[in-house]
Amino acid sequence: MATDPVPDAAPAIPAALIGRLRKARAIAVLSGAGISAESGVPTFRDAQTGMWAKFDPLELATPDAFRRNAKLVWDWYAWRRELIGHAKPNAGHRALAALEPVVSGLLVITQNVDGLHQAAGSTHVVELHGNIQRVKCSREGTIVTHWDDSSPREAPRCARCGAFLRPDVVWFEETLPDDALACAERAARDCDVLLVIGTTAEVYPAAMLPTYARHHGAAIVEINPNPTRLTDRVDFALRGRAGVVLPALVAAVWPEAGLPS
Ligand code: OAD
Numbered sequence: 001m002a003t004d005p006v007p008d009a010a011p012a013i014p015a016a017l018i019g020r021l022r023k024a025r026a027i028a029v030l031s032g033a034g035i036s037a038e039s040g041v042p043t044f045r046d047a048q049t050g051m052w053a054k055f056d057p058l059e060l061a062t063p064d065a066f067r068r069n070a071k072l073v074w075d076w077y078a079w080r081r082e083l084i085g086h087a088k089p090n091a092g093h094r095a096l097a098a099l100e101p102v103v104s105g106l107l108v109i110t111q112n113v114d115g116l117h118q119a120a121g122s123t124h125v126v127e128l129h130g131n132i133q134r135v136k137c138s139r140e141g142t143i144v145t146h147w148d149d150s151s152p153r154e155a156p157r158c159a160r161c162g163a164f165l166r167p168d169v170v171w172f173e174e175t176l177p178d179d180a181l182a183c184a185e186r187a188a189r190d191c192d193v194l195l196v197i198g199t200t201a202e203v204y205p206a207a208m209l210p211t212y213a214r215h216h217g218a219a220i221v222e223i224n225p226n227p228t229r230l231t232d233r234v235d236f237a238l239r240g241r242a243g244v245v246l247p248a249l250v251a252a253v254w255p256e257a258g259l260p261s
Contacts (some may be wrong), residue, residue, distance in 0.1 A: 010248035024192035026105030034198020038090040038243040074155035077167040089120035092242030097121035109184040130169035139163035188213040
């Protein structure tokens with residue numbers, strides 16, 4: 001993936017995009033790790049800084065990895081939970097939250113497990129890949145709020161059935177929660193505009209949502225400092241950081257949202 005210098009200033013917002021967004025009845029957002037990068041949460045596939053540049057997903061984020069070494073997987077997620085626990089929403093998350101009272105049909109579909117959209121104040125959020133702050137029993141799927149993390153040798157266990165606990169996130173080779181995926185597909189089908197923010201669109205089924213939305217007549221807007229596999233197929237590509245581009249976009253299209261232009 002290209003890593004050209006990231007422009008600091010917001011790109012000009014094309015008049016055609018402003019018109020399309022003002023007319024839109026329903027707007028959906030598909031966000032990925034890039035929207036949280038300015039909050040200090042590492043992305044996955046950025047060449048130097050991405051998680052998968054330093055760690056092997058097959059050792060940490062699959063059911064097999066957990067079966068082989070539950071403690072290693074638990075500790076890695078505990079480290080990430082702690083990192084994310086200290087992160088605060090940035091101007092990109094806040095711009096989307098400021099839009100919710102102004103655009104009635106706004107839905108944020110996120111691949112992120114960090115909860116930062118909700119922390120910024122967004123309430124219509126679909127989490128496709130779960131949430132890292134939730135923990136569940138690996139056997140029964142029950143959500144657990146307390147656990148004993150004191151063993152140096154093994155992952156904490158479910159107090160009810162004794163199985164290991166795991167983060168409530170979707171691993172590679174696992175299916176997405178049915179209701180979240182159905183809701184995301186509905187929104188992609190019904191929206192007039194889909195904003196695709198901070199994702200390489202490499203991971204399915206989330207990555208098929210832009211194609212699906214386009215097929216149903218939506219305009220696709222990509223917000224990303226770098227080109228992606230989607231870029232050639234979007235209607236508008238706004239090159240820059242989400243924390244810079246989103247406030248500028250919201251100020252240009254919806255002055256009533258009250259963001260400084
Ligand atoms: P990636 O790491 O694949 O992509 C992050 C994208 O964010 C890249 O296109 C960057 O150019 C872009 N980016 C970086 N900084 C940005 C900024 N400040 N503003 C906007 N964009 C920025 O992350 P995802 O596409 O989210 O899944 O990855 C999808 C899934 O793969 C994740 O949910 C995770 C991962 O494996 C699971 O763990 C199941």
